[in-house]
Amino acid sequence: MDAFDQIANNPAAPELVGVRFRDNNNNIEEGHGEGVYREFLVSLCNEAFAAEYGMFCQTETGDVYPNPFSYETTGDPQHLRRITFLGAMVGRSLRDGVLLDVPFAPHFRNAILGRSNSINNLKSFDKQLYRHIISLRSLSEEEIEGLSLTFTYTVNVLGDVREVELLRGGRDIPVTRRNCLNYIHLVASFKLNHESARQTKAFLEGLGMIVDLSSLKLFDSNELMKLFGGDADGAIDVADWRRHTQYHSADDEESAPVHYFWQVVESMSQDERKKLLKFTTSMPRPPLLGFQFLSPPFKVHVVWGTSEERLPSASTCFSTLKLPPYKDVEAARRKIKAAIEETDEFAFS
Template identity: 30%
Template sequence: VRLCRTAVDVLAQYGPSTPEVLDTQIDGLGIDASFTNDVEVVNAPFGLYPQPIIHLSSEIQTSVLEWFNFLGKFVAQALVDERLLDLPFALPFVRALTGESLLPDTTTALKHVSAIDPDIGRSLTFLYTHQDDASIDDMGLAFVLIGNADVELKENGADIPVTCANVKEYVTLTLEMLLNTSIAKQVSAFRKGFNTIVPESVLSYFTASEWVDLISDSSTELWPRGAEELKAFMVCDHGYTNESRAIQWLIEILVDFSPEEQRLFVRFVTGSHRLPLGGLSKLDPTLTVVKKLSPDELSNDDDMLPSASTCTNYLKLPDYTSKELMRTKLLYCIHEGQLSFHLS
């Protein structure tokens, strides 16, 4: 994901003068505090990991490093404000941010590469474990980075073929490039940005897995305690009580939702598909469900759709005549109503 330029400019201009900078200064200027405006979405199924930039011009490198510096500030400020971010960093990248070496030994390094890109991990593992395989000489490999022929692993690497005699060196240099050389500047820029708001020594206080939970919450269920949690932290008002039939059905439906459907529901009601650290108990304002009334005598509840006020985490739910109809209407709204805005 590429963060929008406006977000960088605002934070650079106003700075983290208060712990609530994301809430007050940026929201006050009408800019989405989650910085998801004007984004380019990339496919990173195994997490976000820096691309090599060492082969690029110094001007481009400087620009990229500015982004990583800002990203460090952004993550640090989110931690201060107890916000969860939609930034699924690859675990090896987080390990590097904490100061952990990704190259303690070849076996561990290969596992890290597999976590970033399983295909590359399998290829390197095969080469490392089959160094005497004569077919290596015929693979047409050269001493350049897999997937990026512009990055040479050694001087004139593009002209040096990989053979059984030098394949071990090839694997070693590839691991060094992927896990150290190609990301060192980005990691340093991130840490420097982080340090402007939170001391970078804090990065070593937690394990990489713990940082992933702190930054983006890797849990699959949004209400792991099920109905008990929903009943405890959901307010029913304006026509509904905790004992209302519609509320009982709603809770059963939400518990039965898949993790992805739960996130879509939360996004429909709150505007964010993640709950704050601490889950429903920390949602502010509290999740509130009220009865949605028919606009006129000719309409009935079964004809209406649920609606939401994301500013107040308010769900307006018609009193449907069946649980299955309620589920159908909710699923329609959370899938089709994510990008719409209406007065209700």
């Protein structure tokens, strides 16, 4: 992770706003400013929180939580420092209003809020384990004894099987019908509160460098996720977008190309609108409280005198769409959709 190597020692540094990208040939790209900074945070988190990177895992539903075996998975002696760094980057995103498409697992959100998890949280984390241990309550004394369970939990770390005591001397305490409820709660607590405790602590250390952790406790788990990533579906309100759009000139606002542009946007699917927003601002989701909080404000600049055969381009640093003077709505539709589908990087003109 190049970003870690460059700024891990001071992830709160204000000069990070001046981040620049290099292409595959190590040449510095033209873009700079807020748009590039936002793209940096979004791209970094999309990559670093992926299960393939080894620092975090995903539940069956795709929710993200710290990998309790981050060292064993990556072999990186700095694994906890990297997780601390990621916590700081999430903190910067939260502070600077950059919404992330990283769905943190409910039990991890509770940990961020300083709240303990219980058996009720296990179902969303691991349905199979939840069903298995809950089923113990319906077994007879003889059936439970036949399982030969003790107050331990077995984990498999890349083929290395380890037995963890759920309480002191747990290896010598058999699970019975009388104590199985305590066993169930201890298993849930181990999986949700203790197994990833070191990694969670490292993440919170980084997050706390940027934001006041106590202030987050004002929110519940769902509200916290909304702070990090906006509404769950990230739906874009075209009327709100249009209402808070600026134009290069008054003539642009009333021009035919601009009217065609909004007709195209209104006919788009939500997925296409997100691609268009990302194309122009580097963020696929609107600000949490609407487009009035987008900084810099979204702007449309009709580039008069250019060929209508050109695709639109964007200056994400300034949230500006540069729109050729298309002569009809179908031409605008073809070119705009081609631009957002084919362009994965910044487009400058």
